[in-house]
Amino acid sequence: QVHLVESGGGLVQAGGSLRLSCAASGSIFGINVMTWHRxxxxxxxxxxxxxxxxxxxxxxxxxxxxxxxxxxxxxxxxFLQMNSLKLEDTAVYYCYIPRxxxxxxxxxxxxxx
Numbered sequence: 001q002v003h004l005v006e007s008g009g010g011l012v013q014a015g016g017s018l019r020l021s022c023a024a025s026g027s028i029f030g031i032n033v034m035t036w037h038r039x040x041x042x043x044x045x046x047x048x049x050x051x052x053x054x055x056x057x058x059x060x061x062x063x064x065x066x067x068x069x070x071x072x073x074x075x076x077x078x079f080l081q082m083n084s085l086k087l088e089d090t091a092v093y094y095c096y097i098p099r100x101x102x103x104x105x106x107x108x109x110x111x112x113x
Contacts (some may be wrong), residue, residue: 002026002100009093009107016111017083022095022104024076033098034071034078038091038109045094049080063089085111 008020024031032053039045049069050058057069068081078095090111095104 002028002031002097002102004095004097004102004104006093006095006104006107009109011110011112012085014085014087014111014113016085017081018085018109020080020082020093020107020109022078022080024078024095024097027100028076031076031097031099035096035098036069036078036080036093037096038089038093039106040088040091043091048093051078082109085109087111087113 002024003026004022004024006020006022008018010018012018033050035050036048037045038048048060048063049067051069051071053073066084071078090109092106092108094106
């Protein structure tokens with residue numbers, strides 16, 4: 001089993017930045033793609049960004065140019081640098097490993113005006 005722990009959420013003003021982290025532990029062998037998703041109140045969970053073990057990335061259109069996903073393979077950790085945050089970025093952010101179908105517990109990001 002893989003266990004994911006997210007951190008780095010919080011309250012930030014619009015235009016500000018936050019950096020989320022997600023550390024994977026347990027049976028982490030073979031982890032390729034690591035992803036971030038988010039769920040705003042009253043909305044479905046949505047894809048935010050993904051990164052492969054070779055460093056290739058993919059982003060939702062809503063965050064392109066503002067968010068950057070990266071990873072530290074040695075530490076089995078994925079990061080999400082969020083800049084120019086908007087009110088509509090307010091959500092619970094989740095780390096997800098598709099290969100193991102495992103979600104983290106989520107971390108709250110609140111953007112205020």
